Amino acid sequence: MVTIKEIAAAVGVSSATVSRVLNYDSTLSISTRKRQAIIETAEALSYATPRARNRANQQGLTKLALVHFLAPERELIDPYYVALRLGIERRCAMLKIETVKVYHTDARPDATLLQDASGVIVIGRHDEEETEWLRRHARQIVFADHVPPDDRIDSVAADLPAAMEKLLVALAQRGYRRIAYIGWGDRRAQAFVQWMTAAGWFDDRLFRSGDNTEEGGYRLTREILAERRPLEAIVTFNDSMAIGTYRALDEAGLAIPQDIAVASFNDISVAQFLNPPLTTVHLPAEEIGETAVELLLERVGGRELAKRITLASQIVWRSSTRLQAGKNP
The missing domain is CATH 1.10.260 (434 Repressor (Amino-terminal Domain))
Structure with missing residues (x-):
């Protein structure tokens, strides 16, 4: 570590x-x-060096445009996306592929930046209109951390619904029933509602959506605490929000995990340094970035059929949750 x-x-x-x-x-x-x-x-x-791979597939891919759905300052708020970008850049450096970064602004990027590149990797969610514009101006295109509805486009992402279900099953095995959720209304939020409803435990007053930042986590946790509902655990959209949750619980005089447990997603480097260290679902950011480069290499090499790759997640248990039912660490 x-x-x-x-x-x-x-x-x-x-x-x-x-x-x-x-x-x-x-x-x-x-x-x-x-x-x-x-x-x-x-x-x-914290990055595990990728295994060496055959460089023969590199032929034809000399310059890659990296289009990010976040602005640079927003990327730093969630280091998960820093890790994803580093995965792409490291793989490209190993293969001697030049990279050009294009961050989000209020205007669309210069189309010539995409057209001059051998291929484009798009990080994060873009709406259908943006996706079509990017596809039209890119020679080859791959989405990382988002699966667009257009089945002509390659993509690689983590299976967020499966990750949420895995986490909730594990929390239930540790005796948690009254579980709150704060975060964006994405696929993991939908999976939370579906699983908790099926279990008969869903309480809409313990479900909040909003800004997925540290400040958002702080504000939404305070809102949930103000409901004064029985509460045993809080699941947050990402680790950045969990930091805000820690702050709100501390201000309320509540101990983690003795009073309320906290679990999250991403497993950014911060998670291991919190007090107590944060239980979180490790989403394979670096591997998503590496795989996106491999998909682009295949496309440049002549593959025509689109691929959608889903990578697995893993729960990293730390002391913000109890180790087993009825027992705190």
């Missing part, structure tokens, strides 16, 4: 600075560049 000290040494800052950045301390005065370096280094040191 990577340590804060190792991250600090790699970036050239103090351990205290790393800790404050990873815990989203809004009072810390630090440049955006330095903050980005800390977050990227934390993700990079």
